[in-house]
Amino acid sequence: MRVAIAEDSVLLREGLARLLGEGGFEVVAQCEDADDLLLKVRSFPPDVAIVDIRLPPTHNDEGLRAALEIRKKHPAVGVLVLSQYVELGLALKLLADSAEGVGYLLKDRISDVGEFLGAVSRVANGGSALDPIIVSTLLSRQRPDDPLTRLTPREREVLELMAAGSSNQGIADRLVITLRAVEKYVSSIFGKLGLPSTGSESRRVLAVLTFLRS
Amino acid sequence: MAAAVAIAPRTESSIVRPPNPWLLGAIVVVGCAVPLRSIALALTSHDVDLVRVALLDWITVPFILAGLVAWVRRPESRLGPLMILGGFASGLSALQLTHVDALYTLGAVFDVLPAALFLHVVLAFPDGRLGTRFERMLVSAAYAAAIGLQLVKISLGALGPNSLLELWAWPAAATDVQHVQLLSLSAICLAGVGFLAARRRQAGRPRRRSLALLINSFALGLVMIAVLFVVGAFDGPAFLEIQRATLLVIGISPIVFLLGLLDARLDRSGVADLIVELRAEPAATDLRDALARALRDRSLALVYWLPDFQTYVDVEGRPVELGDEDGRTATSIDRKGAHVAALVHDNALDEEPELLEAVGAAAGIALENGRLNAELRARLEDLKGSRARVLEAGQKERQRLERNLHDGAQQRLVALSLELSLLEEQLAGDPSARGRVDEARREVAMSLEELRDVARGIHPAVLTGHGLAVALESIVARAPVPVRLTIGIDGRLPEQVEVAAYYVVSESLTNIGKHARATRATAAIVRTNGHVVVEVVDDGVGGADTERGSGLRGLADRVEALGGRLRVWTPLGGGTRVKAEIPCV
Numbered sequence: 001m002r003v004a005i006a007e008d009s010v011l012l013r014e015g016l017a018r019l020l021g022e023g024g025f026e027v028v029a030q031c032e033d034a035d036d037l038l039l040k041v042r043s044f045p046p047d048v049a050i051v052d053i054r055l056p057p058t059h060n061d062e063g064l065r066a067a068l069e070i071r072k073k074h075p076a077v078g079v080l081v082l083s084q085y086v087e088l089g090l091a092l093k094l095l096a097d098s099a100e101g102v103g104y105l106l107k108d109r110i111s112d113v114g115e116f117l118g119a120v121s122r123v124a125n126g127g128s129a130l131d132p133i134i135v136s137t138l139l140s141r142q143r144p145d146d147p148l149t150r151l152t153p154r155e156r157e158v159l160e161l162m163a164a165g166s167s168n169q170g171i172a173d174r175l176v177i178t179l180r181a182v183e184k185y186v187s188s189i190f191g192k193l194g195l196p197s198t199g200s201e202s203r204r205v206l207a208v209l210t211f212l213r214s
Numbered sequence: 215m216a217a218a219v220a221i222a223p224r225t226e227s228s229i230v231r232p233p234n235p236w237l238l239g240a241i242v243v244v245g246c247a248v249p250l251r252s253i254a255l256a257l258t259s260h261d262v263d264l265v266r267v268a269l270l271d272w273i274t275v276p277f278i279l280a281g282l283v284a285w286v287r288r289p290e291s292r293l294g295p296l297m298i299l300g301g302f303a304s305g306l307s308a309l310q311l312t313h314v315d316a317l318y319t320l321g322a323v324f325d326v327l328p329a330a331l332f333l334h335v336v337l338a339f340p341d342g343r344l345g346t347r348f349e350r351m352l353v354s355a356a357y358a359a360a361i362g363l364q365l366v367k368i369s370l371g372a373l374g375p376n377s378l379l380e381l382w383a384w385p386a387a388a389t390d391v392q393h394v395q396l397l398s399l400s401a402i403c404l405a406g407v408g409f410l411a412a413r414r415r416q417a418g419r420p421r422r423r424s425l426a427l428l429i430n431s432f433a434l435g436l437v438m439i440a441v442l443f444v445v446g447a448f449d450g451p452a453f454l455e456i457q458r459a460t461l462l463v464i465g466i467s468p469i470v471f472l473l474g475l476l477d478a479r480l481d482r483s484g485v486a487d488l489i490v491e492l493r494a495e496p497a498a499t500d501l502r503d504a505l506a507r508a509l510r511d512r513s514l515a516l517v518y519w520l521p522d523f524q525t526y527v528d529v530e531g532r533p534v535e536l537g538d539e540d541g542r543t544a545t546s547i548d549r550k551g552a553h554v555a556a557l558v559h560d561n562a563l564d565e566e567p568e569l570l571e572a573v574g575a576a577a578g579i580a581l582e583n584g585r586l587n588a589e590l591r592a593r594l595e596d597l598k599g600s601r602a603r604v605l606e607a608g609q610k611e612r613q614r615l616e617r618n619l620h621d622g623a624q625q626r627l628v629a630l631s632l633e634l635s636l637l638e639e640q641l642a643g644d645p646s647a648r649g650r651v652d653e654a655r656r657e658v659a660m661s662l663e664e665l666r667d668v669a670r671g672i673h674p675a676v677l678t679g680h681g682l683a684v685a686l687e688s689i690v691a692r693a694p695v696p697v698r699l700t701i702g703i704d705g706r707l708p709e710q711v712e713v714a715a716y717y718v719v720s721e722s723l724t725n726i727g728k729h730a731r732a733t734r735a736t737a738a739i740v741r742t743n744g745h746v747v748v749e750v751v752d753d754g755v756g757g758a759d760t761e762r763g764s765g766l767r768g769l770a771d772r773v774e775a776l777g778g779r780l781r782v783w784t785p786l787g788g789g790t791r792v793k794a795e796i797p798c799v
Contacts, residue, residue, distance in 0.1 A: 009621070011629040019632060022639075053679075054620070060679040084624050085666060087676045088691050089684030107624075108662050111631035111655055113639065137688060142696045144734065213691075 001124050002046040004029035006037035006066065007082070008056050016050065016110065023117040032056065034066035041070055041077060048078035048101075048124035053090070064090060071102065078123035082107045086131045088138065092213065095128075099165070099205040103129030118170070128165030128205045135163045138212035150192045158185040163208045167201050232289045238282060241298060245278040248305040255312060262311050269461035270308040273328065276468035277301030283475060292342030293335065297468065300331035319378040323364060329399060329439050330360035332464055333406050336432040349409070356402045363395035396443040403440040407433050416540070424474035425562050431467045438463045484508040485572045492580045498529045498587050501580055505557065508573050513542075515558040518585040520592055526556065529584070531591025547574040547581060555581045602710075602775040609673075609713060616673040624665055631658040677716050681706045682739060689720050694727030695735050695752070702740035711798045714772045715739055715748045718780070718794045721765045722750035730754025730790055741798070745778070748794040758784040769794070 003025045007013040017027045029040040033056045041049055049070055053063040067079045071094075078101035081094060091104050103123040109131065110116045119129035139148065139160065151159065154175075161171045168182045175182075186204075190197050193211055198204050252267045278301035285294025303324050310321030333356050337349045344350045369381040372388035410433050438460040445453050488508035496504055506514040517526040517534055525533045536544050536558065543564055544556045563570060574581075634655040641648040669675070677685040683701045690697045706712070719737050726732050732754030739748050760766045760782050769792075770780040778796035 009625045009629070012625055012632070015629050015632040015636075019636065022636070054675075059617070059621075064680065084620055084628075085670060085676060087680070087684060087688050089676070089687030090680060092687060093680075093684065107628045108631065108659055110628070111635040111659065113635050137691045141691045142694065144696055 001048065001121060002026045002028045003120065003124075004031065004037060004040055004046040004049040006031040006034060006049065006055060006063065007052040008032050008054075009052075012052075012107075019110065019113060020117070020120070023113070023120075025117075025120065034062040037066055038069060041074055045074055045077050048080055048120060050080045050082060050120070052107075053081050053083040064093070067094065075101070078102065078126065080105065080120060080123045080129065082110070086133050088134055091130060091134045092209075095130075095206060095209060099128040099130075099202040099209070100200075101126045101128075101202075103165070104134065105129060105131045106133060119165075122165060122167075122170075126202065127167065128202045130164045130205065130209075132160070132164055135160050135212075138163070138209065141212065147193050151189060155185055155189050155192070158182065159189050159208065162186065162189075162204060163212065165202070165205050233285050233294075238286070241278065241282060245275065245282075245301065248274050248278075248302075248308075251305075252308065255308075259311075259313065265458060266461070267308055267311055269458055269465070270304050272465040273461060273468075274301045274305040274308075276465055276472065277304070280468035280471045283472065287475070291340070293338060293340065294342070296331070296335050296338060296342060297471075300328060300335055301468075303331050304328040315376050315378055318376055319368070319373070322368060322373050322377065323361075323379075326360040326364055326395070326399065327357075328464070329403070329443075330356035332435060332439065332467075333403060335467075336406060336436060337409065339428075339432070352402055352405055352409070356399060359395050359399045359402070363391055363398075367391045367395060393447050396447040400440040400443040400447075403436040403443075407436045407440075410436075424470070428467070428470045428474055431463070431470045435460075435464045435467055484510065485569070485576050488573060489576050492577060495583075496580070498584050501577070501584050502529065505573060505577060508576075509557070509559060509563060509569065511559045511563060513560055516555060516581075516584070517544075517558060518555045518581075518588040519553045520585070520589050521553070522589070523592060523596075527588050527592050529588060531588045531593075531595055533592075545570050545574070547578075549578050549582055554578075554585050598775070598777070601771070602777075605772060605775045606710060609710070612673040613678065616669050616675055619665065619669045619672070620675065624662065624669065627658055627662050627665065631655055631662070634658065674716060677712055678709070682712050682715055685716055686719055686737070686739075689716075689723060690737065693723045693735070695732050697723065697734070698736045700736070700738040700740070702738070703746070707746060707798055710776055711746055711796050714776055714778070714794070714796055715746060717772060718748045718769055718792065719750055721769050722790075722792045725758065725765065726750075726752045726754060726790070729758055730756075732789070744797060744799055745795045746798040748796070749791065751789065751791045753789045755786070756784045756788045756790050757786040758782065758790050760784065766792070 001024075003020050005013055005016055005020075005027060007016060007030075013030055013032075017030055020027050028044060028046050029037070031037040031040060034051075037049060037051065049067075051063050051067045051070075053067075054060070055062040055066070063081065063083075067081050070077055070079050079094075080103035081090075082105055083090075084107055086104060086106050094102055094104055101123055103119055105116075105119060109119070123129050139156075148156070148159075157175065158171055161174060166174065168179055168186065171177075172179045172182045187197065189195075195207055195211055198207050249271050252271050255262055255267060256264055277297050281294045281297030281299075281301060283294070284291065284297060288294065306324040307321055307328055309317040310319075310325060312318055312321070330353070334344075334353045337353060338344055344353055365379070367388050368377055368379045370388035370391060371377070371380040371383035371385055372392060373380065410429060414429065438456075442453075442456050442460045444450070445456050485508055488504055491504045492501075502514065502516040505516060506512055515528075517528060517536065519525075520527055523533070526536055528534050536556065539558075541561050542558055543561055544558045545563075545567075546553060547555045547557065557570065557574070559570075634651055638648055638651045638655065641651060674685055676688075682703070686699060686701070690699045707715070719739070723735070723737070726735055730752045732752035735750065735752040737748075737750045739746065741747070758766070766780070766782060773780040773794045773796055776796050778794060780792070780794045782790065782792050784790040
């Protein structure tokens with residue numbers, strides 16, 4: 001799988017490239033800023049672009065704008081946004097239309113190599129990866145007569161993983177339960193929250209997020 | 215400073231010596247002799263045009279009188295002597311109505327001169343000087359035509375047998391010269407009218423009515439002279455009537471001039487009214503109006519001098535520049551040797567320094583109070599400005615700190631933790647080393663998390679990067695009660711406004727969690743005519759302590775530093791409502 005990286009800290013960029021290289025990815029572009037990334041994505045689209053949200057020159061929103069532009073102009077390219085802070089507002093912006101091929105993770109997550117590489121390949125394959133902080137923020141949100149209280153602890157765990165973009169198989173591996181059990185939990189959760197069951201896993205992410213946000 | 219230059223010097227009048235009283239006395243005596251002479255003329259002759267004589271006196275006496283008054287009041291202006299000369303010239307021209315040949319000839323020589331003098335007075339008004347080369351040329355040409363051509367005309371025998379100055383009789387040439395003389399004078403007078411019109415267009419209509427009237431009478435006089443001379447040159451109809459009308463009109467000018475002076479006298483009664491008004495200790499803005507009424511100048515501006523700031527300020531304490539505006543003069547008002555204020559007024563008031571002085575003296579204490587008031591306001595403005603600057607500097611510093619943490623320590627720790635996990639992979643065969651590396655990696659992760667909280671507390675970077683709507687999403691999601699967030703603004707606001715609005719919402723939500731025991735809340739940010747309004751309302755117990763511990767004081771400081779205001783309604787049992795209005799164009 002081909003990866004493009006946009007990160008202005010050399011230390012981190014090199015580290016990421018090495019990590020991805022050793023993980024079996026092909027790093028096709030290393031960029032310092034958003035313009036360079038957009039140029040390289042245009043001329044040689046990778047499977048996934050990993051973008052630091054704060055990029056030169058102003059370190060304000062260049063990274064996010066580049067990510068949104070790639071999502072708009074190159075829907076086949078997955079975009080994984082990395083940041084020192086994860087913000088719900090930005091997640092909602094990134095996932096405004098769909099959760100397909102998009103990820104938003106705290107930078108710290110790269111040190112959990114296995115998880116991180118899993119997230120990269122998930123996004124590259126059109127799946128999603130949302131930082132657990134986003135999900136927990138959404139879950140902690142106070143609601144009048146909260147339907148989440150009707151979930152069992154196990155169902156809640158499944159919901160968190162689901163919202164973060166895990167596939168049924170991923171959830172099964174993580175919780176060490178059978179795929180069949182996961183499917184049962186998922187349909188139970190959807191029933192309790194009153195959500196229509198959806199086909200693809202990334203559409204499921206969006207549905208859950210929309211529910212959690214309201 | 216440039217502004218001080220515009221202040222009119224007030225000492226000029228004391229430098230010029232007043233006219234010699236003997237001279238003035240002589241002028242009065244001779245002036246009185248003119249009408250006496252006319253009476254004598256009327257008593258001794260039977261075929262004299264008495265109406266014309268009377269009309270010439272009608273010009274002579276007011277001109278001499280007005281000239282005397284002007285000279286005494288404004289010794290530095292040449293206008294007074296000029297008017298006296300004009301009066302005498304017209305008096306002399308009346309001599310041509312006598313039957314004594316010598317007097318007749320003398321009178322004839324001065325026949326046309328009053329017209330030139332009148333033009334001179336008109337163009338030299340108000341300071342008695344001809345300002346431009348064009349004015350000087352025009353007046354010189356008028357004198358040349360009125361005296362020079364008159365002498366040529368007379369020497370060619372234009373006056374007939376009684377003239378003593380006839381050198382050779384050549385009546386045809388004399389008639390030609392007369393044509394040239396009258397037509398050129400007529401043209402010069404019309405040019406003078408054009409000049410008056412141009413001056414008015416440039417300076418605008420005089421703000422004082424009496425002045426406007428005077429200028430109009432000047433213009434009318436010049437037009438009448440021009441018409442008279444054209445009719446005279448071509449022996450047109452009704453010459454006699456036009457001549458009488460012209461003399462009548464010219465005589466009006468000095469009367470209007472005297473009325474104008476009387477008008478100024480009347481203004482003194484305005485000073486008395488002013489003193490009465492000031493006794494009521496008018497508010498700062500009313501003081502200007504009272505002064506404007508006393509000076510009869512609605513355009514009057516009052517500015518105070520603040521020595522500490524080295525600047526003039528208006529009533530509100532805002533700095534103003536005294537520019538060189540056309541048609542305006544600034545007159546300085548001093549008390550006990552210290553400069554207190556300046557009155558910026560219409561140029562026309564330059565003619566009445568006594569009035570300005572009287573008004574300035576009458577308003578002295580009130581102006582001093584006004585100045586103190588303005589100074590207080592200026593200091594308040596200054597303080598507000600410095601509070602805003604302190605806050606902004608703090609904000610910038612926080613931003614810089616957060617940025618340094620982000621680009622420095624945080625990046626390095628992330629890189630370090632990545633390095634540790636790569637190392638961990640390589641230590642597959644050594645479980646104990648691997649365990650220790652893993653432990654180290656967890657420590658780094660903890661540090662990162664703590665650092666992240668610190669950095670976020672220093673400055674919410676997401677606000678700078680992505681604006682209020684995005685930044686508030688997380689705040690609201692983490693709020694202790696369900697919050698309905700309404701953001702009625704498109705795009706970004708000025709940074710300071712965003713930061714203040716952000717803190718108003720986040721502090722209020724924190725307070726709700728700590729004290730309110732609320733079940734729900736709303737937060738709204740909207741724009742209404744020139745303001746950003748931030749409002750956070752909860753349904754809790756109310757009765758919040760707005761002074762201590764709630765952070766509301768800090769919020770108010772932040773909002774007020776931007777010129778806005780923060781209000782809190784927190785009745786016991788009635789919930790709490792925090793509303794900030796921040797100016798934002």
